[in-house]
Amino acid sequence: MALSELSVPLRTLLAQPELRLHLVSGQEAVDRPVRWAHVSELREPAPYLLGGELLLTVGLDLPQDLDRYVRSLVRAQVSALGLGLTPVHEQVPPALAQACAKHGLPLLTVPEATPFLAVSQAVGAALAEAQHAELRWLTGTQAALTKAAARANPAQAVLRVLAEVLSCWATLLDGTDAVLAQVGRVGAVDAELLDLARRVREGSGPRAASTEIGRTHVVAHPVDPAAVLLVGVPRVVTATDRAVLAVAQALLGLAGREHGRLATRVLLGDGRYRVLRGRRVGPGDPALDTPFVEITGNELRAVLPEDSVPDLPALHASGWLTALSLPHPVATLAAADREASRLLERVRATGRPARADADLVGLIDPHAARALLTPLDGRPALVDTLRTWLVHNGNWDRTATALGLHRNSVRHRIAQVEKALEVDLSDVQRRVELWLALTALPAR
Template sequence: MRLRSLLAMPELRLELVTGEDELDRVIRWVVTTDLLDPGRYLSGRELVLSGLVWRTSAADSQVFVRALARAGVSALAAWDAVNGTIPADLAEACARHRVPLFRVPEDVAFATVTEQVVRRLSGARAADLTAVLDRHRRLVAGVTEGAGLGPVLELVGRDLGMRCWVLTPTGRVVAGAGPPDDPARLAREFLTAPRLPHRPAGTDLSLFPVAPDTTARVADWFLACAGDAADWPAERHALVSELTAIVALERARLDDRLSVAGRLTGELVRLVVSGAAADEIVPRLELTGLDASASFAAVSAVSRAASGGPSARLRPGELRTVLREALPGGTPPVVGLLDDEAVALVPAEPGRDIAGELHRTLLALAPGLGGDRLALGVSDVVTAAELRGAVEEARYARRLSAGRGDAVSVVRHDELATHVLLLASVPDDVRHMFKVRLLDPLRAYDEEHKADLLLTLETFLQHSGSWTRCAERLHLHVNSVRYRIQRIEELTGRDLSTLEDRVDFFLALRLS
């Protein structure tokens, strides 16, 4: 019950003296006191009634109201029966400490105020408590009969007058009658809230995660329910807990990883990656619901922990969920898992900027990654017979994106320079050994002597071996650059005056 409800109770005829901006505060209970400092007997959100017996001077008003404010009461309702007024010093103290003050009419007893307010509070709690078991039965029955979440949310709205929606972290509305205002903003609030449930500023909605203990926030669904959860009685919180559990069940039911369609999807991706013949791939495409005569783009995605951090918190199954949610609309894509990599085959017309669409969506999801980094590569648009090459192209692009260090990095096929494509096709262990043999001696020397040999080498190559421009860029004398280059050559046994050795160093630096 909110304070403004007091003004709408004709039997009480309360008048607001100060605190008009605080009328959305909630009343939890009613307490009558005439102690000068009643703080020890208050626990917060009470409507305090007082006849001001404690007041002997203006200074007492400050003591009394300060105690109420510290206890977190919702408001004070008072009347001085002896003097027949509300003292100005009391009104001033309430305004200073932001404690709303109501005047109780002389002919209205405090017992009447208490009775009417408590009746309202108890009635609301009893109504919720009486209906909770029946609602539970009907909610569960609706889902188990396959009716989906729509009828469940309609039931909650009809019984409680509380509208609810189920949304994804991209702002897509899964269920609910009519979209809420600005679902994209609600999704941002859900991803960035320091704790849940959360009430976004300027709204009358509370956001609840569906499966916070088992699912990363960026891969979860969430509930948006009308009302401020901080004001709800325990019974209503219990109902929302039931509702989130039911939504989690429906979400699991719709997850195709364990279904026949999901197994077909995984099998199709494995066939494509293994280089199976077109006559094996085409029937599998059709079984998953895709048109074998259509054009496709391949997407490769991995999740990695930020540099120096623990292992990625986004599990492979959650990465698959995020990728499916982020892929552009239209015909549903095929998304399969290969160890910790998610691979998608996306129906696409030539010229469509799938990479750009993916990047924009995933950037919006980035606050929910919790420090993880997403690296993705997107291939050119190809026919079904060319899917194997498209997947390899997407994987090469993804390896390039992994080295950029951004929270979300998406590389298109046309960003693959010739040498990058060549490096991406080399086995990881060979790439690692090539880089270690050339650069580790310089890295070890830098760590011991703070010589900046690696920086000098990179700058020297960026300026095509120009001593003068390298020196200017590093703010060094040319002789200092010559000395450093000579030291690099001594440590590595290479000759930076030759094109062959310059190319080797350039490629090693691109791998680091």
């Protein structure tokens, strides 16, 4: 689960005896998720909140209109309000208790003996434990999916595990929209789902699609060569759900009906693997040191152990223009496949095979790189400053030291670069583009 989605229920904190927190109101909301604890004595803290907070205050400067104060916290999606007793308030102000009860904001008291820091640490520890539990669950789920993919009917077995762990329905369609496997649904696939599958097939590069059908969030993922995985989840799809779907997608893509047991052996180990994607440009057959090769028409895909790097120029000479991904763990094979697919698109434009870990700069068109940097022609100081600043990951102090300048001078030069190139260098994508352009050309 992404850190931003981690939370613990309020009841977890209330149940910790060492904190001695007392719930004044909001018993019906003790399962409300708390994402972090935040201390504020502002009269209007709402503009500085992100939602999901346990807001802690001693009430040093509470406004007179406590109803408005509580309403603003509710609008900011604060999970609960914690009032520290003493030295300001010996007990909860009645107007505050009434407002919290009226607007459904859980209100709790923090005794004088419990520092706010202890509450914050307790929230952090609970979040860390939640993250560890999530990782343990994901590891177990991956193992269950992998074992399912090694059974006699891998597609049906994988969907059965998927439906169980995500409380969802799942359908696998082939290229003609025939149902290959299905769990949790009965009957024909309706037109809306078929349209979703069509959108996925007609896309190019990394692709997926989603829609809402009633209260169900439906996602569609491609499973090569033309199969599509449809999954209906009765809630908003989370980062954890997406991680599970990525594993299922990789397994289904590699565990076809004819070679399910063989293809999934690679997924039973703990090693790292590369994905090779290729396009036929001649009459020859590919010579690859792996049994996990799939050729569909003029397209090739193979999975190879990290250390089994094929001779890409030799493959090209035999009639296959190829692109090789970085090594990936089993859980992210789908990402490796997308990486190789993206690289293959660029390889087809250049006509040269490439490895993601070796030939990225070689894929850059020098003419395009030169055009991007043309506004800096005749301004070598700006080029040198930009290059050094990017090398130091935008750190002003380290850049200034490397160039022997004051950091304000560095800031001024970078501002000139932004103006000349008409870019915002706070954008990571722009930084990467400029770094690649600088790398593709000789030092200026």
